[in-house]
Amino acid sequence: MLHAVIMAGGSGTRFWPESRHRRPKQLLPILGGQPLVAETAARVRPLIPAERTWVVTHQDQAEGIRAACPDLPTDQVIVEPCARNTAACVALAAATVLESDPEATLAVLPADHLISPNEEFQASLAAGACAAEEARALVTFGIRPSYPATGYGYIRQGARIDSTAKLAVHKVERFVEKPDAEVAQCYLDEGCFLWNAGIFVWQAKTILQAFEEHLPELAKGVQAIMAATPAERPSKTAEIYPNLESLPVDIGILERHDTVRVLEAPYHWSDIGSWRALYDEVETDSARNAAILPAGGELLAEEAEGVLAYSRNKKTIAVLGLNDLVVVDTEDALLVAPRERAEEVKRFVERLKAEGKTELL
Amino acid sequence: MLHAVIMAGGSGTRFWPESRHRRPKQLLPILGGQPLVAETAARVRPLIPAERTWVVTHQDQAEGIRAACPDLPTDQVIVEPCARNTAACVALAAATVLESDPEATLAVLPADHLISPNEEFQASLAAGACAAEEARALVTFGIRPSYPATGYGYIRQGARIDSTAKLAVHKVERFVEKPDAEVAQCYLDEGCFLWNAGIFVWQAKTILQAFEEHLPELAKGVQAIMAATPAERPSKTAEIYPNLESLPVDIGILERHDTVRVLEAPYHWSDIGSWRALYDEVETDSARNAAILPAGGELLAEEAEGVLAYSRNKKTIAVLGLNDLVVVDTEDALLVAPRERAEEVKRFVERLKAEGKTELL
Numbered sequence: 001m002l003h004a005v006i007m008a009g010g011s012g013t014r015f016w017p018e019s020r021h022r023r024p025k026q027l028l029p030i031l032g033g034q035p036l037v038a039e040t041a042a043r044v045r046p047l048i049p050a051e052r053t054w055v056v057t058h059q060d061q062a063e064g065i066r067a068a069c070p071d072l073p074t075d076q077v078i079v080e081p082c083a084r085n086t087a088a089c090v091a092l093a094a095a096t097v098l099e100s101d102p103e104a105t106l107a108v109l110p111a112d113h114l115i116s117p118n119e120e121f122q123a124s125l126a127a128g129a130c131a132a133e134e135a136r137a138l139v140t141f142g143i144r145p146s147y148p149a150t151g152y153g154y155i156r157q158g159a160r161i162d163s164t165a166k167l168a169v170h171k172v173e174r175f176v177e178k179p180d181a182e183v184a185q186c187y188l189d190e191g192c193f194l195w196n197a198g199i200f201v202w203q204a205k206t207i208l209q210a211f212e213e214h215l216p217e218l219a220k221g222v223q224a225i226m227a228a229t230p231a232e233r234p235s236k237t238a239e240i241y242p243n244l245e246s247l248p249v250d251i252g253i254l255e256r257h258d259t260v261r262v263l264e265a266p267y268h269w270s271d272i273g274s275w276r277a278l279y280d281e282v283e284t285d286s287a288r289n290a291a292i293l294p295a296g297g298e299l300l301a302e303e304a305e306g307v308l309a310y311s312r313n314k315k316t317i318a319v320l321g322l323n324d325l326v327v328v329d330t331e332d333a334l335l336v337a338p339r340e341r342a343e344e345v346k347r348f349v350e351r352l353k354a355e356g357k358t359e360l361l
Numbered sequence: 362m363l364h365a366v367i368m369a370g371g372s373g374t375r376f377w378p379e380s381r382h383r384r385p386k387q388l389l390p391i392l393g394g395q396p397l398v399a400e401t402a403a404r405v406r407p408l409i410p411a412e413r414t415w416v417v418t419h420q421d422q423a424e425g426i427r428a429a430c431p432d433l434p435t436d437q438v439i440v441e442p443c444a445r446n447t448a449a450c451v452a453l454a455a456a457t458v459l460e461s462d463p464e465a466t467l468a469v470l471p472a473d474h475l476i477s478p479n480e481e482f483q484a485s486l487a488a489g490a491c492a493a494e495e496a497r498a499l500v501t502f503g504i505r506p507s508y509p510a511t512g513y514g515y516i517r518q519g520a521r522i523d524s525t526a527k528l529a530v531h532k533v534e535r536f537v538e539k540p541d542a543e544v545a546q547c548y549l550d551e552g553c554f555l556w557n558a559g560i561f562v563w564q565a566k567t568i569l570q571a572f573e574e575h576l577p578e579l580a581k582g583v584q585a586i587m588a589a590t591p592a593e594r595p596s597k598t599a600e601i602y603p604n605l606e607s608l609p610v611d612i613g614i615l616e617r618h619d620t621v622r623v624l625e626a627p628y629h630w631s632d633i634g635s636w637r638a639l640y641d642e643v644e645t646d647s648a649r650n651a652a653i654l655p656a657g658g659e660l661l662a663e664e665a666e667g668v669l670a671y672s673r674n675k676k677t678i679a680v681l682g683l684n685d686l687v688v689v690d691t692e693d694a695l696l697v698a699p700r701e702r703a704e705e706v707k708r709f710v711e712r713l714k715a716e717g718k719t720e721l722l
Contacts (some may be wrong), residue, residue: 012565017679048598100716121718124469190713220451283416299713300709302708302709302712309402311695313693314693315693315695316378316693316694316695316696316713316718316721317694317695317696318378318694318696318697318698318706318707318709319696319697319698320696320697320698320699320706320709321698321699321702321705321706322683322686322697322698322699325390325683325697327697329690329695332674332675332676332677332678333677333678333679334672334676334677334678334679334690334695335679335680335681336678336679336680336681336683336686336688336697337679337680337681337683338681338682339681341681341682344663344681344682345681346678347660347663348663348679351661351663352661352677357677360677
């Protein structure tokens, strides 16, 4: 059966002041609807119902995850005592799901991306599951680049493989790290490089075998956790998990593995990695202004264009004579910055850390 | 005895979104301390104690005035049913004070100006009272211009008068309306023009005689109000006051009167008429940034200079990569604008009026 494993461990400082340690991006309704993790879970329905949906998260965020996804069975929130990157996360989740379903196939999904339409996404996961199951392959999804992005890793497509999957399946020739601008332009021109979106499909038993082969220490650690009784498991996890090797699953497993496949994603995708990226995804008016505000809130723009106004409070945000800003309002903190420099909010996060103002982090 | 008559009827839309109809500028602690009306009352102590301090205000603001000035006897808040400019305000106040003190001399003070130091201000009022009493004169105070302002009326000093007052007393040659930039520069160069700050001293009986002489209809209206019993007076005021002539006391009385004197103010003065003007009056840091925030609030500026950040909430206001802004935060509305264009907030007020959003006005 196909299960969803939603990776929801990100700390998300790039949406400060709206994102905080206990309220990271995946718990925020930054598109104005549900928290992103709930949108991610809803996006795969009815292909994958709640009883086969799992969320892996940091212990400080588990309560928030349960509140955001109330229909998720409690023991399907897999709690990490600390963040150890995606390899450890994937191994722990695969071993946990395998306990209840030895024939499980896993769709591994980041919790905080924007994808549409849902139907195309579900169809791609079904095709990926087919490819994964027929060849015991590790399947990844690539996004056709729309510009020479330097913020993503790339996947170079290899030869096309015969498959009964309903999307074209290719071998992966290689994974490449985030390129500089010049190289990114080459990748774009060459036409066989896709963005690595961090979305995967594989059988639980296949990925666990791959861990034994490529990261045997990490595999042993996870086996030791699973060997504990359910009552002892939290303390065993707290003991072992922090010592597991911390690296991305792409680098730790996929780059070293033989049978890796890539499918080109047939949907619109954004990792909405900043306020700037969010602006690019939301509806704007004739003055290119966008408001993500609850009912009763309003952006009043006078000689102001290209403004993104965001608040979860019913607030009137009045901007005069300034273009291309982000204005983000929260109960206790407020951000005003040029939209193109929104990534630099991390400077405030670092400064608040240095000043010990943890209540704002 | 010297009484203070504080004119607190302004509707103050220029400090939107902090100022509202029921919370106009004079009720705001925009300098970070007390509401301006309370600072105005405190500024004349001990020269004029609470039992000789009177405040004239609009009925919608009377409650706010009483809350801001709790030591003021209740019947010393003189309530206007509607705003009829300063002539009617001055006449009603003079007649009211005269009832309790037939020999009263009145220091007529706008409620929402910034003046310092207090000692110099008190000394100037004492000198003005002396000049007013010895010649039954209407005394006004002029501010030595520091730049060719086009936003104020001017007073042209005439010949110096012999007086026992401790400041030089001059005749007023004429009052002039707000000039254009070229004329303002001439006034500045000429050296005998002073800004009209709207601060006056006169005997109650003298100003009432001047009303009888120059605005007899208005004088009759106020006499009819005062002829009513205390119980009937509110309804009589509501009936008569809205029909009184609406004009400034400078134009209605002072420009037409013979015995008018001007004293040059020996203190620093600002009418803090906008967020921009407020910025000019508050302390700034080495990056020319100013924060008017309660304890626990903070302005975090990264590559940002010349910013005025204002909130009455304990808020962290983070500004990145933008210079010379005003950022004003309130519970339900937020303003971001270039500091030099802060006067244009009235555009939002007009728009909200047009949209019927009275809750934000």
